Amino acid sequence: MVILSTCNRTEIYFTTGQASQVIQWLANYHQISVTDLKKNIYHHQDLMVVSHAYRVASGIDSMILGETQILGQIKQASKLADYAGTQGKILSQLFQKSFETAKKVRSETHIGASSTTIASCIFRLAKKIFGNIDDINILFVGAGEMNELCAKYFSDQNPKKIAIANRSIQKAKGLASKINADAILFADINHKIHQYDIVISCTGSQLPIIGLGLIEKSIKLRKHKPMLLIDLAVPRDIETEIGKLDDIFLYTLDHLAEMAQEGMKNRKGAVKDAELIIQRYVNEYNKKINQRTITPSIKLLIDQFEDFRTKELIKAHKDIKLGKSVDEVLDKLSKNLSKKFLHYPTKALNESATEKNNEVTDLLKNIYNLKD
Incomplete structure (x- = not known):
């Protein structure tokens, strides 16, 4: 959990638990009713949190557009949460990326060019x-x-x-x-x-x-x-x-x-440029998160193929010791590996054909770059 508190906003970023629990805690802390508190609350989830954090750090979501103080306040909030041991890896990475995004926005747009602090x-x-x-x-x-x-x-x-x-x-x-x-x-x-x-x-x-x-x-x-x-x-x-x-x-x-805001009409282009940069960084963050999600499956696949390879290699060494020719051993090794590598994909294709489901077929064609 990271708590960002400034003169006009209090935001709580968290990765575990329910929003209702956080709202109840905040209401209890300030001794106000949950009903009154909910009237002034906004709640984001998943990628909307990423987009919002990037916008806040870049000064796009500030009362005074492009102001720089907010970035220092976010860095301080992240530092305090890290010191308290409440930030965690996910939020740490989120805020580090928000700092990177804010730097890009300020260096490549004129969002803070006017008297906006x-x-x-x-x-x-x-x-x-x-x-x-x-x-x-x-x-x-x-x-x-x-x-x-x-x-x-x-x-x-x-x-x-x-x-x-x-x-x-x-x-x-x-x-x-x-x-x-x-x-x-x-x-x-x-x-x-x-x-x-x-x-x-x-x-x-x-x-x-x-x-x-x-x-x-x-x-x-x-x-x-x-x-x-x-x-x-x-x-x-x-x-x-x-x-x-x-x-x-x-x-x-x-x-x-x-x-x-008086000079905002003349800086609509800067805001649009900033939004494009933020969206690009949000997409990159989403891509990395998805890659992390799939990494365990990739490791399982590599481990399984390595197991196939090791077992067939042991068999090949035994055949060579029994006096079989190298060509014969290599031919047997390659055929056995092909069978094992293709067993599960072939089984999945047959099952999808029975169910009249083309998703598996299309996926395998894409994986193996197969052309009709």
């Missing part, structure tokens, strides 16, 4: 609102994976200042040290948030942590200098009423997804 969409907004970013202060609330990716992106754009606020100050300091940023206590947000032009929040809180009153106060302290607020959390970190305030630009993950 979350961070790049936020940067585009910041440029529209503030112009140059080199005089901008940015606060990241939360030090999880999503904010770390965005913080690293913005660090490369050289803003005036970046700060990380997190419930765990050690975790905030850990991320801050990676990008030469400041770390502040979570409690300091209330009296420091007005110092920041951009606030990007993504925590695991079940309730909003940035309220209307706080931002109203901040705007006054800023003398109505604009603020860009980005809420990447699910559920929301920032109260929705804040978006109605003057001089406040509030965007959620859904808004960013819509922005990323």
Whole structure:
């Protein structure tokens, strides 16, 4: 089993057991009813799982088309499951192939050519609102994976200042040290948030942590200098009423997804190319799985023919020791092998003729390349 959990999806990949058991476990874990959970569930099987995994890894199934963060998240999920001993050989191979597919999609199509990552969409907004970013202060609330990716992106754009606020100050300091940023206590947000032009929040809180009153106060302290607020959390970190305030630009993950889709009409060809690559890799995966299924039968066939050969060879050696000529021994050996090799195919043909079934006949013609 491998569990992939991101800001807007939770997927469970498994190879044993029933879907109903997994759904029940998930409902119990989150203390919600199975009925409510089923309203938001999709379920894939067999090759549909392969296709879906490849689409997810390639960014085709993301809210923001072509975004690259998802690939890292899948790799992390696979790594954690492998460490926990729950991944298994089948899922390990599936995800390794999904990484290969994603690499091919990104290198051979323009699926990620536009500003389609979350961070790049936020940067585009910041440029529209503030112009140059080199005089901008940015606060990241939360030090999880999503904010770390965005913080690293913005660090490369050289803003005036970046700060990380997190419930765990050690975790905030850990991320801050990676990008030469400041770390502040979570409690300091209330009296420091007005110092920041951009606030990007993504925590695991079940309730909003940035309220209307706080931002109203901040705007006054800023003398109505604009603020860009980005809420990447699910559920929301920032109260929705804040978006109605003057001089406040509030965007959620859904808004960013819509922005990323704006350029989609011009990239339909890239999506089509990506789908073709994914389908090709799905077909290759299916072919290898089928080959693995038939491998035991091939081994049985080889072992049986080898047994025939060995037994006839022993007989041939005995005949030579009895003084029979080599030509006579070889003739007998070849005839006996032919009889044994043809015994079961001939028997199957006779039985199929009795049942008026042409499938065996057609199969043997194909195997032995027989022409009428």
